[in-house]
Amino acid sequence: MSIRRKSVLTGWSFVLLSVVLIFIFYFYPMIQALIMSFQTGTGSNLEFTGLDNYKRLFSDAMFFTAVKNTFIYLLVQVPIMIVLALFISVLLNDKKLKFKGFFRTAIFLPCVTSLVAYAIVFKYLFAGNGLVNTFLLNLHLIDTPIGWITDPFWAKITIVIAITWRWTGYNMIFYLSALQNIDNSIYEAAKIDGASAVRQFFGITIPLLKPIILFTSITSTIGTLQLFDEVMNITKGGPGNSTLTISQYIYNLSFKYSADFGYAATVSYSIVIMIILLSFLQFKVAGDKNA
């Protein structure tokens, strides 16, 4: 055996276990789900019914509620979070800023908690007689307690606040590390040319961070499309399905209602398609072939 051939074989033996595991636990279930999306039945008794599930999908009001809710979270929360994280990281990147370590640690801290734990803490803080309402009442900002969890509108806002609290610091770390890689002389040159801080931000920082912004918006989009833990533990999808997400609907179809695995698989493929379409769209909008 030639040395080259031997090296190739050794290489394959190093990666084999991972490749096998990822095929068994990611790609095989993906294909299974696709097959199941054409089947109907309860539990394990599934039979082929063609496009029935897909037809059902388009006339399923609860599915559209879940999609609508998920997109509201997506369109409201992801932009707020990314702008906020960018803004914070630019402030923290200032060389003359003091207590940098403290600010960074404090803002990153929420990422340490489990989604379940923080969701329950938020549920209590935003309860009718919770601390947030007490605080707002004492400041006379509101006259009657806000139904943060019991009102369909405010329940969505609560979920948005919760996710923003949990994930802004996470995205900030990516921006900070990217900012530290930018050569300071670019800013020096811009300053000499008389560019204001705002112009430097839009003219230098944003374009240079574009690949990272694209990366974080895609991961945040994928994360939001799969939103489950928070909604399950703060509102359980209520009141009246007003916070229900697609993932929770799939969970309900499979494990809470009558175990309709086939239809659940069909709904799950809607997330796959959305992720592909949205990621593609974000690449197009960013217009960066190398990102």
Next chain:
Amino acid sequence: MHKSKRFFTYLFLSIISFVSIFPFLWMVISSTNKSVDVTGGRLLPGTHMMENFRKLLDTTDLQLSLVNSAKISITTTVLALLIASLAGYGFEVFKSRSKDIVFNILLLSMMIPFAAMMVPLYRMFANVSDTLPWMGIDTMTSVILPTVTTAFLIFFFRQSTKMFPKELLEAGRIDGLSELSIYLRIFIPTMKTTYAAAAIITFMSSWNNYLWPLIVLQSPETKTMPLLISILGSGYAPDFGMILIAIVIGTLPTALVFFLMQKQFVAGMTGSVK
């Protein structure tokens, strides 16, 4: 003008930091108070911590859940690090075109939403429950297996391997070491910080994992900490002091890991985007 801008920077960052820290403070303070004081909005530490803790021990199987979580997270972390670093190393050191194609296919798995896999995965494990009871539903193995290799971790190790000094490999080969012993005796010891960062990331996500354990762990004896906390939190007459001490205990391991290894953690996060 310049001074006021400075002032607003500090003010803004202080407010954001306070908002970030406050829920933690509240959770720790409330775990020392009686349930009525928590709902009453008391923001001072109380003296009921031990009482809350004792109630938690009486009403739940806290030790069991902690042990379950620890077993799952530690096993997942050790296996994930071994398997993924082996693959990351393999993909980077022994390059071949067909392997690069496979690597790119593996990366596609990062796009697969868990929601799309959970039903088939559940059926997979339910199907083997009869023939291989040790890896069926309700076992540690069924929680660990689907999360033990992720494309992200392989990608992370491949990126870090790019920075590994290749002369060390050559030196090992000249000394007649086998490829496996070069990996074990040269690569692993040199890449300590990379392993530390990967360990933190994996341990945290495994300790905090909720949806898959919720599906696959069904009996009370197999419950993990997030499941226990979730069940406590959804009760109708919640004992706030008791639940919050459960949350504090459940958060402690990941918070400790984070504070003890903050530097490696940040390095790991940044390493993954370079």
